[in-house]
Amino acid sequence: MRILKIGVIVILLLNITGCWSSKVELDELTFVYGMFIDEGKEPNTVEITINSPLPNRLNAAGQPSNGGGGDGNTYSTVSKTAETIADAMLLIQKDLTRQLSLAQLKVIVLGKTFAEQGISELLLWIEREPSLPLGAFVMASPGSAKEMNTLTPIYEQIPSDVLRNFGSERYLFSTTIKDCLYAEASGVGFAINNLSFGKKEETSKDGKPEFWAGIQGAMLFQKDKMKGVLKLKEGRALAWAAGSLKLAVYSVDWDEGKSAASVVFVSTKSSKKLNKTDKGPVFTVNLKGKASVIYLRDPKNRDAEELGQIIIAKLKEKVSDNLNEAIRNTQKAGADVLQLGLLLEWNDPKQWKQLRERWDNYYAQEADIKVKTDFSIVDFGTAK
């Protein structure tokens, strides 16, 4: 019995023999918060920019403090170009005094040209990089990804925080690395936020220009290739259908513009359904929403019931139009962003087997997608 006990203890302790060497003090690490990937200037190269906070310039209260060298930013950026992503990361590491840690990565921004060429190398690299969190958001920059890094984080501490919040606040799409890997492996598409970049009118205290970033729409991918872009309106409808939209505000008018209303949807839900018909599968995308009226102008003083019907009808028209337009665009681009292929595989595996090989084509040219909406108004706001 005694030998058995000692044996168990020894076996338990043997588990931790390798732990000793993995010790890294917190002040020997630099945490990469954002990663910006562009095509290099020379062909077949990739330029990687990392964005990481500088704890030595942030005191414990999170405020910028004096100390350390450099121009006083609380974050630092390093850029390197190499033939592969792994090589570029190594080059970055080589020039840093601290060990890179990807464990806190929050956002990956893809440059447009890089996205057009295909992101399969990136996805393959991510698959084999254990420390990289799968919850990091993926976004796209209309120009170079690197310039996103120069935006001025006015409310946040570092630029990556700004971009991360675009994802986590679910303004449009909140696509993560996991979603991308999933879509690529399943042979369907996905959409990511297409950012915008511009100069702010006001300049900072010391006269340098300030840049800001926003969302201008969505970028559509099929498997690992960028296929097209969507404008904000369609992007929002598509994000709703994909189930990632949190804030939805719509305005409608009627009576030749004399009456108008704005609503905010307090609940946005969506469902996708497949109907098997003789002519092939018919997909139905259903948007459900509960709206709260936040602005109302009605010279005719209709009662609530009548107003509700009008507003809902107008909303239905508007949202369906947007979504139809968005779906048409995805079909034109050949990007199955709503992942209807997976729906088909789940509900009708036989059909999917036949269509799988040519799904990209089928989706672009033949797929029959219907849009339904189901809205209700929960309140008309407070009337004072």
Place this chain on the structure above:
Amino acid sequence: MSGILETIKDQLEGCSDAVYQSISVHGHTCLLIYIPSIIDSKTLHESIALPLKTEAEAKLEWANFLERLDQGIVFPIQYLKAFDLQKVVDMIVAGKVVLCIEDLPYVYYFEITQYQKRSVTESQNELVVIGPQEAFIEDIETNLSLIRHKIKHPDLKTIHYSIGKYTKTDVYVVYIEGLYKKEVLEEIKQKLNEIDIDGILGISYISEYLRDGNLTPFPLFQYTERPDSVAASLMEGRIGILQDGTPTAMLAPTSFFTMLQSSEDYYQSFYAASWIRVVRFLFSIISMILPSLYVAITTFHPQIIPPNLLITIASARENIPFSALTEALIMELTFEALREAGTRIPKPVGQTVSIIGGIVIGQAAVQAGIVSAPMVIVVSITGIATYIIPHYELGLTFRLLRFPLLVMGGTMGLLGVYITAFLIYGHLANLRPLGAPYLQPVAPLVLRDWKDTLARFPSNFMTKRSNLYTDRNKRRQKEK
């Protein structure tokens, strides 16, 4: 008589405080032998010396006096005969008054012992807000009286032991007939009989004998200074041991979760009590593993810290010359030293230590960049958490075990902490002081006893005694 007296005088030679008071009765010498500092001198005067003098002045015969002495009617207080000379000497030094009468082969003795004692005071170490306040004192008679005051039943039994060659300390084993586990009492009796020691000055001497060579750092017996705790435990079927000279009673057997209960729990509303218990459990765990978790996570697994918190910790860690482990060890050791100094320091200068300690740890060390502010917070929380454990000895154990955990956490990471914690848990599950599983009702799992473990159910839910301490008469109250 001369033989007896010679022997007594021989044995008490050098005891200059022994008094030999001679009173002549009908021409015969009667000698009162006692040590005045440990007897009740008022009783001596009124009930022994005075009747003796009255007797001497009475017109009765010597033989008549002896006869009446034998009948027990000379003195208004109880007195007995003793034949064993060695015992007579022991009685004198234990505060009895011996009456030595010429020509008699035996002596009479009076039990009017009165040691110096303080009065019953409020509990100092196990405070309650609502509920009885009185606590045990050093005098065992008083302590027994406090328990008898709570339990007025003939089934409350006491067994007397006199332990220690020199101290001859009175030890009482108290229990309620019909509730205790027989084998537990047998074992305690046997162990107490086996004790052969110069003297016992504290109840922990006894506990070390009862441990039976078990070297676990965890306390195997519960100490309490509260009569109500003893009474409650006796009614659960536990056995109490009282020792003269210690204001603390020992309760056996003991389980881990019993020591995380406070008497206050039963005096407050069960909602409040249950909530406080949950907090107490949480902080007990924190007091043991928080520093090791902090060190392990920051040096091995920074990826699991939320980003904003990570930046805060990382910026505080910048420019700290030591590794997180060294930093934690320095702080913990300093804190232990401060705490010990705070306990031992004479009261008038106590303030100095707390002020200097507070400034050194709290301010200067952080500002000088020797330790980081989050580490100070961790050590302080841990320090406070230690005191949330109601049983002081268990708190000491937790304080001690924190260090191996810290070293494992700092060198092996979370896995090291988990494995060490697992080994400690395994050790706890393996403990069976006096046959009671230490971790019951968790291991073995006894769901019925959970009514009084993490939560404290209303009293009318607890209709049965736990089988942890009793295997007979489980009915606690009428079931509805």
